[in-house]
Amino acid sequence: MPVLNWIGKEAVVNHDKEVPFRLLKKIKAHSIGETSQNLIIHGDNLEALKALMPYYQGKIKCIYIDPPYNTGNEGWVYNDKVNSPKIKKWLGKVVGGEAEDLCRHDKWLCMMYPRLKLLRDLLSEDGVIFVSIDDNENYNLRQLMNDIFGEDNYIQELIWHSKYTVSNDAKFFSRQHEYILCYSKNISFVKVECAVPRTEEANDRYANSDNDSRGPWKATPLHAKSGKEENNFEYTFKNGIKWKPPKGRFHRFSFETLQKLDVDDRIWFGKDLKSTPSVKTFLSELSLKMKSGSIIPFSIGGHTHKANEQLADLMDKGVFQNPKSVDLIKLLTSMSTDSDDIILDSFAGSGTTGQAVTELNNDQNSNRKFILIEIEDDVAKDITAERVKRVIQKYNYKDGFEYCELDKSLFNEDGQIEEECSFEQLATYIYFTETNTNLDKKAIDKNLIGDYNETEFYLLFKDKGRNILNKDFLKKISKNSKKKVIYADKCIIDDKTLNKHKIQFKQIPYEVKVY
Template identity: 35%
Template structure:
């Protein structure tokens, strides 16, 4: 499988593993109706650090991720600088990539910025989850190869093309090419992910044919099936123009059809090449094939000496014969949303001069990839469109934004949503959210657990680093037991203002659990023999707490 190489790749490819976990501080004055937040959160801060810090709480919990990433066009007029010149991004590149920064092209910088973020976002997705990344052709080719590498090419599903402006819209005069189309790359986390397809009333419009037999024909056997051959003049194919339930649909037996269904394969294996013996323009009536109201299917052979193709005539499938039958519609890979992009500037009560995505686009994607109560994540929140639409569609959401418009746009917009002053989609308001600021790392510069870390913080962190799974605060068991996973019990003895000890009193409490027991504490006074006898593993705080 092809992979990308760029200056700085080796510095960032494992960077997300080396980053410390940080705490998240709740800002009550920027939150709203916390009692009904139901997991909805806004996080202000570097989205790479924020994603790593959220992992212990949201690993494998998101059904859908949408990100509208910096396009890297070199245009600095956006509120979100999309030439990867954002001071925080440049500071991060300087710290991580180091001296190589001076040699980086803007494409190298963009790849350095995006790669670890996509690696982390993958960890948030459920096995049946999807990620959609919107981009234009400035970095579209690089993004495709990078996502193939991170998510695997077998999980690439489609590229959706979106018309974002009209052909006659005036752009900068120094542009040689008029950009009308953007791309959305769609990947699944694993093959367990299945889109929610839309259905419509089944249409009989294409079933317009009927075939009239004017003679008895000549009977033979082909491929173990009874076949009646009608010569030209012994049958008539009638097109009634209007479809009807008992009608037949005409299908060319060519291309992928020859391998794709039983009728195509029968034509390929038994009817191809018979024109020399049967003649041109004959009709074959093959019994015992197909799943419609008839126990036969008609095939036509070539009508000209230099032709090889034929047709077959299929009835309405049996499962589509009822009056309430439905058909599944494929997901379109093109949407003309030029009008919506042109009119969304003031959506949500926050103005974004350029680059803002219309709510209609996000709603369309969420209808295919989510259902009510699913978790939606956007780590490049911009003006907060993803979270706003998710809330109105009764999804849970995580919005991360590093710029100041986390306050001026995202928080402001979500506040209007929950209060009901943003009434688009006939929304009347309700719910709430928590607003977080990134805080200190889990450990201080001396390697000690930071004073602001609570038992719940550390317990959920330990459970995640031990198991790779998140546990909610409500699912934490009674102290000192954190939780059980695959017959291993995890215990935490932790007090921020005093030393904790694994002693005989604690041993008596935990040895009753039947399975492996892992105990985190500041100190242990039980002999290794006794620990082994009771299948207990001691891990010392803070030295054996994984902090990266």
């Protein structure tokens, strides 16, 4: 498989491992409700995605992102030339001296690579990711996705008919579409319902020329392109007409099925009984949905003008440039998720994904959850969160969201655990680094934080100087035969006793793994 190379690639290929683990801090003033599994996070999505790993690795069913298209527009922090102070500082730190020589495509690739790696790790095994893009980086994005997700996990490149008018000042063709690349975590487990609501255009193909009481129908051939020659037979219908598949074609139905269709008057011979026999497919018996093609028309997925109207209905006009269509995100998430699944958008912008998930829940009485990440403070607080808040109020929806900001790193500059880190935060982090799985907070039983693969994990932390593994604590732990890993500030039990009880002591902070 061809490999995409660019200046700075070596520096970012494993950069996701070097990103510091940041704590998340809930901001009650911007949240709705006391408890909610919906999240809106203000902060750099690279660090935010890393912060989500101990809680959501392998749990996200659908990811939709709308990254910068690299058109040259410098209107926001992920500007398309990637020249913002924050990104330039990051590139200089990660890539080094070569950062000054990067072209805009190199910078874009450097920015996207570690983020896509973390997104892949957050996806569930049966999860899918949709990435919106246009011509500027479509080719490079496809190579990145092949590299990170695997070429075998490619599902489809969708084309969204995003504009219903043409631009008369276009130099050549007036572009009216965008691309959406769809990949899976593991295509063997994916169950995407690639179906869309039936359109009037599709229904208009059905007619009722013989006034059948079952309503409009469409003639479908009785023969198929593939089959076995020995299974071909001549069939005589009840009106005496004989039929056999034409040369090179085969029976679509068995003899018994043809009999049932014939008896039920589902065979059409034409008004003069001289047409090739065909079977009637009735519109009334079809699903309300039909197979989706790879082109999403604006009649189904909305368009940019409608997207602006949808935002203006809730917010002041023009508060955000180029929002995505709510219809589009509802379509993609409804295809790829079930009632209780989690949807993530790490380039949240105006919060379209939050509105789409809330409306989908309201339409289907479902319980999908969303996680939105936005780097700009005024956008995250005043647009992303405010829009979702107004949607919730509009539908009087039962759930809210927690608004969080990236807090300090778990480890401070001296390598110590940050003072503001709670017991639950450190427990979740330790369990994740030990087991590579997410901790069920309900399973925490005082100092016993979890049980995995015949090993119990204990944490002595935030206990006012009593974070010591001693004989008093030894009396409190379970007496089963499982191995025990105990994190504490200090241990005053001899090695012989530790070995007797199958205990491995790990000192905080020095033996807490840096993820």
